[in-house]
Amino acid sequence: xxxxxxxxxxxxxxxxxxxxxxxxxxxxxxxxxxxxxxxxxxxxxxxxxxxxxxxxxxxxxxxxxxxxxxxxxxxxxxxxxxxxxxxxxxxxxxxxxxxxxxxxxxxxxxxxxxxxxxxxxxxxxxxxxxxxxxxxxxxxxxxxxxxxxxxxxxxxxxxxxxxxxxxxxxxxxxxxxxxxxxxxxxxxxxxxxxxxxxxxxxxxxxxxxxxxxxxxxxxxxxxxxxxxxxxxxxxxxxxxxxxxxxxxxxxxxxxxxxxxxxxxxxxxxxxxxxxxxxxxxxxxxxxxxxxxxxxxxxxxxxxxxxxxxxxxxxxxxxxxxxxxxxxxxxxxxxxxxxxxxxxxxxxxxxxxxxxxxxxxxxxxxxxxxxxxxxxxxxxxxxxxxxxxxxxxxxxxxxxxxxxxxxxxxxxxxxxxxxxxxxxxxxxxxxxxxxxxxxxxxxxxxxxxxxxxxxxxxxxxxxxxxxxxxxxxxxxxxxxxxxxxxxxxxxxxxxxxxxxxxxxxxxxxxxxxxxxxxxxxxxxxxxxxxxxxxxx
Amino acid sequence: xxxxxxxxxxxxxxxxxxxxxxxxxxxxxxxxxxxxxxxxxxxxxxxxxxxxxxxxxxxxxxxxxxxxxxxxxxxxxxxxxxxxxxxxxxxxxxxxxxxxxxxxxxxxxxxxxxxxxxxxxxxxxxxxxxxxxxxxxxxxxxxxxxxxxxxxxxxxxxxxxxxxxxxxxxxxxxxxxxxxxxxxxxxxxxxxxxxxxxxxxxxxxxxxxxxxxxxxxxxxxxxxxxxxxxxxxxxxxxxxxxxxxxxxxxxxxxxxxxxxxxxxxxxxxxxxxxxxxxxxxxxxxxxxxxxxxxxxxxxxxxxxxxxxxxxxxxxx
Numbered sequence: 001x002x003x004x005x006x007x008x009x010x011x012x013x014x015x016x017x018x019x020x021x022x023x024x025x026x027x028x029x030x031x032x033x034x035x036x037x038x039x040x041x042x043x044x045x046x047x048x049x050x051x052x053x054x055x056x057x058x059x060x061x062x063x064x065x066x067x068x069x070x071x072x073x074x075x076x077x078x079x080x081x082x083x084x085x086x087x088x089x090x091x092x093x094x095x096x097x098x099x100x101x102x103x104x105x106x107x108x109x110x111x112x113x114x115x116x117x118x119x120x121x122x123x124x125x126x127x128x129x130x131x132x133x134x135x136x137x138x139x140x141x142x143x144x145x146x147x148x149x150x151x152x153x154x155x156x157x158x159x160x161x162x163x164x165x166x167x168x169x170x171x172x173x174x175x176x177x178x179x180x181x182x183x184x185x186x187x188x189x190x191x192x193x194x195x196x197x198x199x200x201x202x203x204x205x206x207x208x209x210x211x212x213x214x215x216x217x218x219x220x221x222x223x224x225x226x227x228x229x230x231x232x233x234x235x236x237x238x239x240x241x242x243x244x245x246x247x248x249x250x251x252x253x254x255x256x257x258x259x260x261x262x263x264x265x266x267x268x269x270x271x272x273x274x275x276x277x278x279x280x281x282x283x284x285x286x287x288x289x290x291x292x293x294x295x296x297x298x299x300x301x302x303x304x305x306x307x308x309x310x311x312x313x314x315x316x317x318x319x320x321x322x323x324x325x326x327x328x329x330x331x332x333x334x335x336x337x338x339x340x341x342x343x344x345x346x347x348x349x350x351x352x353x354x355x356x357x358x359x360x361x362x363x364x365x366x367x368x369x370x371x372x373x374x375x376x377x378x379x380x381x382x383x384x385x386x387x388x389x390x391x392x393x394x395x396x397x398x399x400x401x402x403x404x405x406x407x408x409x410x411x412x413x414x415x416x417x418x419x420x421x422x423x424x425x426x427x428x429x430x431x432x433x434x435x436x437x438x439x440x441x442x443x444x445x446x447x448x449x450x451x452x453x454x455x456x457x458x459x460x461x462x463x464x465x466x467x468x469x470x471x472x473x474x475x476x477x478x479x480x481x482x483x484x485x486x487x488x489x490x491x492x493x494x495x496x497x498x499x500x501x502x503x504x505x506x507x508x509x510x511x512x513x514x515x516x517x518x519x520x521x522x523x524x525x526x527x528x529x530x531x532x533x534x535x
Numbered sequence: 536x537x538x539x540x541x542x543x544x545x546x547x548x549x550x551x552x553x554x555x556x557x558x559x560x561x562x563x564x565x566x567x568x569x570x571x572x573x574x575x576x577x578x579x580x581x582x583x584x585x586x587x588x589x590x591x592x593x594x595x596x597x598x599x600x601x602x603x604x605x606x607x608x609x610x611x612x613x614x615x616x617x618x619x620x621x622x623x624x625x626x627x628x629x630x631x632x633x634x635x636x637x638x639x640x641x642x643x644x645x646x647x648x649x650x651x652x653x654x655x656x657x658x659x660x661x662x663x664x665x666x667x668x669x670x671x672x673x674x675x676x677x678x679x680x681x682x683x684x685x686x687x688x689x690x691x692x693x694x695x696x697x698x699x700x701x702x703x704x705x706x707x708x709x710x711x712x713x714x715x716x717x718x719x720x721x722x723x724x725x726x727x728x729x730x731x732x733x734x735x736x737x738x739x740x741x742x743x744x745x746x747x748x749x750x751x752x753x754x755x756x757x758x759x760x761x762x763x764x765x766x767x768x769x770x771x772x773x774x775x776x777x778x779x780x781x782x783x784x785x786x787x788x789x790x791x792x793x794x795x796x797x798x799x800x801x802x803x804x805x806x807x808x809x810x811x812x813x814x815x816x817x818x819x820x821x822x823x824x825x826x827x828x829x830x831x832x833x834x835x836x837x838x839x840x841x842x843x844x845x846x847x848x849x850x851x
Binding site: 245361455459 | 547550551553554555558559562563565566569570572573574576577580581582585586587588589590591592593594597598601602605606609610612613615616617618619620623624671672673675677679680682683684685686688689690691693706708709710711712713714715716717718719721825
C-alpha cells in the first residue's frame, strides 16, 4: 500500500461546506460526520439508559421499598430496555463505526447513497422520539417491558400503537443502513479488493446488512396487524377478540432474535480488526471467520422460538428450536478459537484496545456458555424469565457488544478525532468497569438459579445477599464508565496529535491521515494483498 | 455464600441436574482452558518476549477439529435437555387434577370437589396435573424448588404436571411480568402426607373454609382473601391500583360512566355492580379495564357477605 502523502484537502472536521455551525453536521451527507451524529445521539441515550439501570439496582439493594415505588420501578425497567435495545445496541457499531470506517476500509470515498444515509439518521432520531413519547402519553407511565407482550400491553396503556410505530420507523433506519452498506460493499470496493481480500469488519457489516434487510420488515407486518386489530377489531393477538397472544410473541421474536445478531456480528468484526493489529500478525483462519459470520446470520433467523419454551408451543417446535440454538453456537465458537489462535506466536503490543478485546473474549464466552444452559429444554424450564436470563443477555449484549464498542472506540479514536488519549486512565477505567461488570451480572446467574424472577420490584429475603453484591457491582461499574468517558472527552482537548497509523495497523484506514480528509483518499488505492499482511 | 441449588423436591430435579451439571461442567472446563491459553499467549508472546511474530495463515486440520468436537458436545447437551424435558409433556393418567385460576395479582387453586384455596395443597408422591387458566393477562406459575414453570395464557388450554417428592412448603412465584404488583403475585405449595391431605380435602367442600362460628363479615373477608381482592384494594386507606375499602361503604364517590362524571352513593347495589360489571362505573382517578368480572366465581350470597365485611371497615 502506498506511503502517506501530503494531502491538501482539509480534514472532515475542518471542512467548510455550504452550511455553518450545527447545520454543517445535521445536513451533512459525509459518512464520517453522520457517524459522529450517531455517536453523540447514541452516547446520550446510553447515559440515560445506564442511569436508569443504576437506579433500578439501587432499588434492589434491599427488599421492600428502597428509593422508588413499584410503579416507578416498572417504568424504569421498561424505559431502560427500550432505550438500550432500540436506541443504543441495535444501531450500535454499524451506525457509528460502520458508517465512519466501512467506506474507508474498502477504499471508497463514501457510502453508495450518502443522502439516504443522512435520512437513516433522521429516521433513527424520529423513531426513538416516537417510542419515548408513546411511553408518556398513555393513561399511565410506561410499564409494559421492552417486549410489549400482548395482551398486557394492550390493556394497560392503550398507546401500544405509537410504540410499535416508533419501532417501525427505527426499523426503516436499520433497513436503509443495511441496504446502503450492502450496495456499498458490492459496488464500491477498491480495484483489486476481491471478496476474500476484504477486511473482517466490513464482512460482518455485510452479513449484518442482510439480517437488517430481511428480518426488520417483520416488525412492519406486526404493526399492520396491530392496526387492524385496534381499529377493525380483527382478533390477532388479543384473546378477548379471539386472538392468540402467542402469535404476537412469535412475530416479536422473529424480528427481535435476528436483531441480537445485528447487535453482535459487527462487534465480532471489530474484535477481528483489533486482534491482528496488536498481535502484528495476520489473523488465523480468515476464511473460516468469514464463513462463520455468514452461518451465524443465516441460522440466526431460525431460532427465535427459544424465547418461548415455557409459553406452550408444540413439542416439535420446542426441540427443533432447541436443536438449532445449539447449532448456532458452533460458528461463534469457531470465531473464539481463531481469535485465540491468532495470539499464538504473535508479538503482542499491550495497548488499551487489546485489553478490551481480551475482556470481550472472556465475557463473551461466559455469555455464550450460559446461552447453552438456556437453550437446553430441561434447564430453560427452570431458568426462563429469571435473573439467569438477565445475566446471560447482559453478558452477551453489554459484555459482547458493549466491550467491543468500547474496544472499537479506543482503537479508532485516534483515527476519528486525530488525538491520542491517556492510556493509563483508559486502562484504569477498564479495570474498574470490568470488576463492576462481573460483580453486577455474575451474581445474577446465582440469583436466577435460586429462582428469582426478572422484573421484580420486591423480592423474598432469600435473595437479599445476592442482590447486595449485584447492586454494589452496579455502582462500581457506573464509576468505571464515568472514568472511561471522561478520559476520552478530556483527550479531545488535551490529547497529543495522532499519527496516521498509531498502532501499526494494516487495513486502509491507517494509510490516510488522522482525522481523514473529506474525500478519504486522494487517489483510490489498488489492492494486491490480503487485509492483514504483516510479511 | 449461600446454596444456589435450593431444595430438590420434585421429579424434575434429577433430570434438571443432569442437564445443568453436564452443560455447566463442560462449559466451565472450556472457559477455564481457553482463558488460561489466552492469558498464556498474552504473557508468552508479548512484544518484549517475542519481538517478531510468526505469520500463520491458518490450519485446516485444527479448524475441522474445533468444529467437530464442539458440535458433538452441543448435540449431547441438546439431547440431555430434550430427554429431561420430554416427561413434562406427558402427565400420568392417574394424576390429580387441579385448576389454577390466575389473575392480576393472585393465584387461586380449584379442586375437583369444588374446594378452593389461595395456596396449592397437594399430597406427597402423587402426580399432580394443573390446568392453567388466566382471567386477564399472561402469568407464569413457577415453583423453583420443583424446577418447573409454565406460562398461563388467557384463551389457551394448557397444563403442567409434576410429582412432589418431599413434604414441606415451597414458594410459588409469578414469572411473567403482569403489571404493578407482579412481584407480589406469589403463593405457596404445601406438600402434605397423603393422610393429612385426605382429611384436608374432605374437611369442607365449601369454597372457603372458616371456623364454624364465623360471622358473615368474617366469611366475607375470607372470600375476598381467596379471590385476591386485596392485591389491588387495601382495607386501610392505602391507594393501590384500585380504590381502598376504608370508609368506603355509604360514602359518596365521583365516578365516570360512559365518559360522563357523576356522583353516586356506595350502597349494596353499587357494590354488586362493581363486582359483576367492573368497567361500567370507574372511580375518578383510577384506570379502567384492569378488573375482570367476578360473575362466574361469586354468588349473590357471597356478595352479601362481602358487603357485611366492607361495613366493618368504616371509622366508628
